[in-house]
Amino acid sequence: MTLEEISRTRCFDGQQLRFRHRSGTLGCDMQFSVYLPPQASRAKVPAIWFLSGLTCTDENVMTKAGAQRYAAEQGVALIAPDTSPRGEDVPDDPDGAWDFGLGAGFYVNATQEPWSTHYRMYDYIQDELTTLIAEELPINPLRAGLMGHSMGGHGALVIGLRNPEKWASLSAFAPIVAPSQCPWGEKALGHYLGDDRDAWKAWDATELVRAGAAQKPLRIDQGEDDNFLAEQLKTPLFEHACADTGYEASIHYHPGYDHSYYFIATFIGEHIAFHAAHLRGSD
Amino acid sequence: MTLEEISRTRCFDGQQLRFRHRSGTLGCDMQFSVYLPPQASRAKVPAIWFLSGLTCTDENVMTKAGAQRYAAEQGVALIAPDTSPRGEDVPDDPDGAWDFGLGAGFYVNATQEPWSTHYRMYDYIQDELTTLIAEELPINPLRAGLMGHSMGGHGALVIGLRNPEKWASLSAFAPIVAPSQCPWGEKALGHYLGDDRDAWKAWDATELVRAGAAQKPLRIDQGEDDNFLAEQLKTPLFEHACADTGYEASIHYHPGYDHSYYFIATFIGEHIAFHAAHLRGSD
Numbered sequence: 001m002t003l004e005e006i007s008r009t010r011c012f013d014g015q016q017l018r019f020r021h022r023s024g025t026l027g028c029d030m031q032f033s034v035y036l037p038p039q040a041s042r043a044k045v046p047a048i049w050f051l052s053g054l055t056c057t058d059e060n061v062m063t064k065a066g067a068q069r070y071a072a073e074q075g076v077a078l079i080a081p082d083t084s085p086r087g088e089d090v091p092d093d094p095d096g097a098w099d100f101g102l103g104a105g106f107y108v109n110a111t112q113e114p115w116s117t118h119y120r121m122y123d124y125i126q127d128e129l130t131t132l133i134a135e136e137l138p139i140n141p142l143r144a145g146l147m148g149h150s151m152g153g154h155g156a157l158v159i160g161l162r163n164p165e166k167w168a169s170l171s172a173f174a175p176i177v178a179p180s181q182c183p184w185g186e187k188a189l190g191h192y193l194g195d196d197r198d199a200w201k202a203w204d205a206t207e208l209v210r211a212g213a214a215q216k217p218l219r220i221d222q223g224e225d226d227n228f229l230a231e232q233l234k235t236p237l238f239e240h241a242c243a244d245t246g247y248e249a250s251i252h253y254h255p256g257y258d259h260s261y262y263f264i265a266t267f268i269g270e271h272i273a274f275h276a277a278h279l280r281g282s283d
Numbered sequence: 284m285t286l287e288e289i290s291r292t293r294c295f296d297g298q299q300l301r302f303r304h305r306s307g308t309l310g311c312d313m314q315f316s317v318y319l320p321p322q323a324s325r326a327k328v329p330a331i332w333f334l335s336g337l338t339c340t341d342e343n344v345m346t347k348a349g350a351q352r353y354a355a356e357q358g359v360a361l362i363a364p365d366t367s368p369r370g371e372d373v374p375d376d377p378d379g380a381w382d383f384g385l386g387a388g389f390y391v392n393a394t395q396e397p398w399s400t401h402y403r404m405y406d407y408i409q410d411e412l413t414t415l416i417a418e419e420l421p422i423n424p425l426r427a428g429l430m431g432h433s434m435g436g437h438g439a440l441v442i443g444l445r446n447p448e449k450w451a452s453l454s455a456f457a458p459i460v461a462p463s464q465c466p467w468g469e470k471a472l473g474h475y476l477g478d479d480r481d482a483w484k485a486w487d488a489t490e491l492v493r494a495g496a497a498q499k500p501l502r503i504d505q506g507e508d509d510n511f512l513a514e515q516l517k518t519p520l521f522e523h524a525c526a527d528t529g530y531e532a533s534i535h536y537h538p539g540y541d542h543s544y545y546f547i548a549t550f551i552g553e554h555i556a557f558h559a560a561h562l563r564g565s566d
Contacts, residue, residue: 010508010537011545066349066548225293254293262294265349 003136006031012072013038016062025120025128026085032129033058034137035068039075046143046279047077047133048272051125051159053150054184055103058082061149064261070269074276077139081125083152085118099184100191106179107155108203110192119192126159126166145275147171149264150228153220154179157205157238164214169278171219171271173264174226177238178206184232209241217278219250221267223257286419289314295355296321299345308403308411309368315412316341317420318351322358329426329562330360330416331555334408334442336433337467338386341365344432347544353552357559360422364408366435368401382467383474389462390438391486393475402475409442409449428558430454432547433511436503437462440488440521447497452561454502454554456547457509460521461489467515492524500561502533504550506540 006018014037023030039045048071050061058080061067071078084090084105091114092101110119134141146167148156153175160170179185180200189200201207222235229235235251242249257263289301297320306313322328331354333344341363344350354361367373367388374397376384393402417424429450431439436458443453462468463483472483484490505518512518518534525532540546 009541009543009545010506010539010549012549016545063544064346066352068545068548069349069552223293256293258292260292261346262292262299262351265351266293266295269352 002132011035012068014040014068014072016068018058021132023085023124023128025124027118028085028087028090030082030086030124031058032082033062033080034133035062035071035078036138037072037075037077040077040138044138044140045075045077046145046276047079047139048145048147048275048279049079049081049125049156051107051146051148051152051155052080052083053148053152054083055098056083056152057103060261061264064265065268066265067268067272070272074272076272076276076279077137079133079139081129084121090118091115100188104151104188106151106185106188106192106203107159108189108192111199112192112194115192121155122159125155126163130166143168143279145169145171145279147173147271147275148175149173150233150259151176151184153177154185154205157218158203158208160216161205161208161213162202164216167216169217169275171274172221173267173271174222174228174233174259175205175220176233178204178234180204180207181237182232182234206238206241209238209245209247212245213247215248217274218248219252219271219274221252221254221271223259223263224253224255225257226259226263228259285415294318295351297323297351297355299351301341304415306368306407306411308407310401311368311370311373313365313369313407314341315365316345316363317416318345318354318361319421320355320358320360323360323421327421327423328358328360329428329559330362330422331428331430331558331562332362332364332408332439334390334429334431334435334438335363335366336431336435337366338381339366339435340386343544344547347548348551349548350551350555353555357555359555359559359562360420362416362422364412367404373401374398383471387434387471389434389468389471389475389486390442391472391475394482395475395477398475404438405442408438409446413449426451426562428452428454428562430456430554430558431458432456433516433542434459434467436460437468437488440501441486441491443499444488444491444496445485447499450499452500452558454557455504456550456554457505457511457516457542458488458503459516461487461517463487463490464520465515465517489521489524492521492528492530495528496530498531500557501531502535502554502557504535504537504554506542506546507536507538508540509542509546511542
């Protein structure tokens with residue numbers, strides 16, 4: 001069996017599911033979570049993918065964001081992949097730091113040893129997992145939106161901007177918009193991709209916009225009391241790239257909100273409605 | 284300072300708060316969580332208390348139930364106490380079991396050593412914490428509803444049925460309705476209260492209804508695929524007591540739903556609306 005079902009729980013008249021499968025791309029077993037709205041019992045539904053942040057697994061957004069209510073209302077599935085390859089064979093940060101290695105795949109294809117064998121989260125999300133889900137679940141692969149949080153916001157923007165034909169709409173909560181210009185990103189890209197900073201540009205949303213990425217519906221929400229805003233997230237770098245190139249992005253700052261799931265929970269209903277509006281008309 | 288603020292996070296335009304305080308009733312430091320809706324910045328608001336189940340702390344419902352959206356819409360606060368006394372001096376299950384001791388106070392006043400020194404969760408909820416919150420936070424103590432899950436559903440029903448003048452409305456998700464007649468309850472009441480089963484009756488919602496508890500608005504939701512329904516929760520025992528005594532309770536069974544927070548999240552909006560309707564008219 002291609003997909004092993006780990007759990008199935010009823011939620012808002014739909015199904016909260018968790019699966020395990022063997023990933024050829026990553027060379028390890030992986031888990032992911034899916035919420036199928038009630039409409040999926042009758043027909044294939046559009047899906048919104050949520051890429052999570054540092055230290056998370058596929059479970060965080062499903063248990064903490066309160067997203068299923070909105071997905072059920074809009075008739076869209078939610079898909080949450082894990083944030084890195086997993087398993088005893090998969091190398092981790094040698095110092096055990098939480099911002100690199102396990103739980104911190106940064107959604108790139110690593111080119112440097114020892115990371116390049118397993119750390120290929122870009123290909124995993126963009127190709128292997130989307131194909132597997134289209135084959136095995138009642139989800140329409142031609143109607144897909146992509147969102148994420150923090151490191152996963154970086155992942156959503158990069159994967160979406162590089163593949164505008166596949167993703168109808170993009171959004172992010174508190175994304176790392178310019179990994180080439182912040183400590184988290186410099187550490188990760190340096191290890192996964194090597195010291196040549198030119199090789200980083202294809203994995204940096206701000207650089208992708210400056211290089212002429214195709215226009216897509218794109219929304220970002222950022223809390224003004226987010227402790228990571230100034231040093232790591234640097235939303236204004238993306239805003240400036242959009243302004244300089246004429247890229248239309250809807251960027252919202254929120255006084256008083258921080259980096260937590262309480263922030264995500266507050267605005268995820270608007271994000272799901274944003275994606276659903278674009279997904280309804282996209283095939 | 285009576286209340287030490289541990290954290291403050293903006294959520295749905297209100298405030299998600301966590302506090303620490305010294306409990307004289309329990310003889311230890313305690314933590315609890317509060318969600319204040321945006322309306323609380325202008326006036327005192329009604330509150331719904333949520334008592335959690337075995338192994339939980341004050342944090343589970345705040346992070347996993349998706350409740351803040353509904354509380355903000357209805358203009359009610361949410362208050363989540365911890366589930367037992369805490370600290371090195373507090374005795375725990377001698378075998379380290381999760382269904383008794385720490386995280387499993389069962390909302391009773393223990394009469395047996397070594398439990399009676401600290402395990403007084405009934406007095407803590409009913410008197411000490413309600414008084415403290417009325418003094419320190421913008422919450423109207425005359426408009427209070429009480430709900431809970433599993434062991435906390437038991438707690439909500441018992442505390443509410445014993446104190447109808449204080450709690451305007453009662454509700455429970457998958458409550459232990461008859462602790463005198465299930466393994467979890469028999470273990471807990473036997474240790475906390477001793478072997479005399481007559482002493483258990485004041486701590487058993489089914490017995491309280493049979494003894495003529497005053498009518499209050501009361502709602503219960505129960506998943507039919509809940510693994511604990513047959514052996515531990517035994518909802519029909521409460522239904523029969525209501526039928527026999529003419530107590531009007533609104534009891535809803537839901538096919539396919541289990542004991543998890545996915546079940547709570549699905550129906551907590553209806554519970555909050557149920558309480559809010561009664562709290563608006565109650566003073």
